Amino acid sequence: EIPRKTIYRLSIFQRCLQRLKENKVETVSSEALAKAAGVKPTQLRKDLTHFGQFGTRGLGYNVSGLSSAIAGVLGSSRLQPVILVGVGNLGSALLRYGGFQKEGFEIVAAFDSLPVPARAKGLKTALMKATDLTRFIRRQNIKMAILTVPALHAQEVVNEMVAAGIQAILNFSPVVLEVPKNIIVNNVDLAMELENLSYFIR
Amino acid sequence: EIPRKTIYRLSIFQRCLQRLKENKVETVSSEALAKAAGVKPTQLRKDLTHFGQFGTRGLGYNVSGLSSAIAGVLGSSRLQPVILVGVGNLGSALLRYGGFQKEGFEIVAAFDSLPVPARAKGLKTALMKATDLTRFIRRQNIKMAILTVPALHAQEVVNEMVAAGIQAILNFSPVVLEVPKNIIVNNVDLAMELENLSYFIR
Numbered sequence: 129e130i131p132r133k134t135i136y137r138l139s140i141f142q143r144c145l146q147r148l149k150e151n152k153v154e155t156v157s158s159e160a161l162a163k164a165a166g167v168k169p170t171q172l173r174k175d176l177t178h179f180g181q182f183g184t185r186g187l188g189y190n191v192s193g194l195s196s197a198i199a200g201v202l203g204s205s206r207l208q209p210v211i212l213v214g215v216g217n218l219g220s221a222l223l224r225y226g227g228f229q230k231e232g233f234e235i236v237a238a239f240d241s242l243p244v245p246a247r248a249k250g251l252k253t254a255l256m257k258a259t260d261l262t263r264f265i266r267r268q269n270i271k272m273a274i275l276t277v278p279a280l281h282a283q284e285v286v287n288e289m290v291a292a293g294i295q296a297i298l299n300f301s302p303v304v305l306e307v308p309k310n311i312i313v314n315n316v317d318l319a320m321e322l323e324n325l326s327y328f329i330r
Numbered sequence: 331e332i333p334r335k336t337i338y339r340l341s342i343f344q345r346c347l348q349r350l351k352e353n354k355v356e357t358v359s360s361e362a363l364a365k366a367a368g369v370k371p372t373q374l375r376k377d378l379t380h381f382g383q384f385g386t387r388g389l390g391y392n393v394s395g396l397s398s399a400i401a402g403v404l405g406s407s408r409l410q411p412v413i414l415v416g417v418g419n420l421g422s423a424l425l426r427y428g429g430f431q432k433e434g435f436e437i438v439a440a441f442d443s444l445p446v447p448a449r450a451k452g453l454k455t456a457l458m459k460a461t462d463l464t465r466f467i468r469r470q471n472i473k474m475a476i477l478t479v480p481a482l483h484a485q486e487v488v489n490e491m492v493a494a495g496i497q498a499i500l501n502f503s504p505v506v507l508e509v510p511k512n513i514i515v516n517n518v519d520l521a522m523e524l525e526n527l528s529y530f531i532r
């Protein structure tokens with residue numbers, strides 16, 4: 129079982145390699161890649177050994193070779209369909225963000241208990257009623273969802289999504305979601321981010 | 331120097347204590363509090379010893395006592411002013427979020443190079459031109475900022491904010507910001523969150 133923190137770091141290494149590729153750099157030493165990613169070289173080497181043998185001693189890593197190897201491991205080399213549930217203030221801003229598609233994720237449909245067509249104006253994402261959620265997840269075999277419903281409704285929506293086949297959830301509602309062991313939830317709590325920052329400006 | 335991860339966990343303990351308070355629970359054992367927070371009891375005890383002696387052996391912790399001690403440590407018992415820069419799709423959604431105020435953070439002003447008044451309609455937050463940024467930060471002695479400008483402009487905006495006195499930044503732009511050692515940046519990269527999730531649905 130690979131620790132989640134290692135997977136986060138893989139994404140960070142991947143971002144650094146993409147920037148090197150844009151600057152036409154072909155090889156990079158583990159010291160230089162580690163510094164760009166903000167980790168120690170021993171941590172970088174340890175993380176990569178989970179996935180295979182990369183680079184040659186003394187020569188460093190081949191930038192495009194390592195980058196496509198990491199894309200393979202992360203599953204980001206193929207476009208993954210994602211649904212979004214709760215098309216309010218935050219949900220509608222996330223629908224308009226082009227950065228997900230660039231990294232290999234496409235929001236294929238958005239669901240709301242009271243859909244407001246203007247919130248999805250000009251987008252190709254289909255806006256659907258919450259009552260269509262289960263059927264859509266099953267028919268399209270969707271595994272990932274972004275949850276931007278009010279805290280009060282979060283758990284009930286998650287229960288329905290998991291029963292229909294969702295395995296991974298990016299949760300913005302400030303609640304601790306209860307899910308079976310095999311379901312993975314990443315929480316984004318923006319108020320907690322500010323609380324973390326405020327400690328350091330004493 | 332207390333690790334940042336310890337401070338994150340303090341916020342999580344705080345959320346659990348608030349839920350216990352809402353359910354009129356007066357004392358809690360370290361095992362029960364650790365389980366609610368998703369950590370081991372040894373981790374909970376180790377984190378709390380950074381800040382003082384809490385609880386009595388055998389009796390556990392006094393819920394409201396520990397909660398106000400943590401609020402004191404986190405600085406969340408007094409309202410902190412925050413500014414937001416970049417009032418586009420994401421920025422305008424964050425402006426409307428009531429959850430920041432509940433946790434002790436007030437967005438006192440929002441800045442944009444092309445302010446669109448409709449984006450701040452109905453809100454008491456002042457919408458100002460980007461040219462007013464430095465003067466506002468200095469006059470109001472603002473220490474924290476939320477950054478929701480396009481990646482292309484993120485570094486130049488950060489340079490101006492840091493020069494004016496900002497010490498902590500919550501960054502949403504998908505760029506690695508370069509800041510002096512005493513400035514703290516928390517990055518929220520939503521595409522990376524999805525990448526992290528997608529690994530686990532293999």
Ligand SMILES: NC(=O)c1ccc[n+]([C@@H]2O[C@H](COP(=O)([O-])OP(=O)(O)OC[C@H]3O[C@@H](n4cnc5c(N)ncnc54)[C@H](O)[C@@H]3O)[C@@H](O)[C@H]2O)c1
Pocket residue numbers: 213214215216217218219239240241242258275276277278279281285300301302318319423424425426427429
């Ligand atoms: N807006 C922000 O910046 C922000 C920041 C941090 C966290 N959050 C959290 O994100 C969530 C969404 O916030 P928001 O500001 O967009 O709220 P919002 O009220 O603007 O939007 C919520 C949407 O969810 C829909 N909804 C309610 N119940 C539903 C259900 N059962 N199925 C499908 N849709 C349902 C509503 O119709 C509404 O459109 C909240 O939990 C909030 O705490 C928001």
Ligand SMILES: NC(=O)c1ccc[n+]([C@@H]2O[C@H](COP(=O)([O-])OP(=O)(O)OC[C@H]3O[C@@H](n4cnc5c(N)ncnc54)[C@H](O)[C@@H]3O)[C@@H](O)[C@H]2O)c1
Pocket residue numbers: 221222223224225227415416417418419420421441442443444460477478479480481483487502503504520521
């Ligand atoms: N929308 C999302 O859901 C989302 C999700 C993840 C990350 N992001 C990131 O957040 C940032 C904002 O995204 P968005 O979708 O809101 O973009 P947007 O283009 O809708 O908004 C950006 C705003 O910043 C303003 N701006 C540009 N330069 C500025 C400057 N120098 N000073 C002040 N304001 C300036 C623009 O006028 C515009 O209003 C981007 O970096 C994006 O990559 C957005």
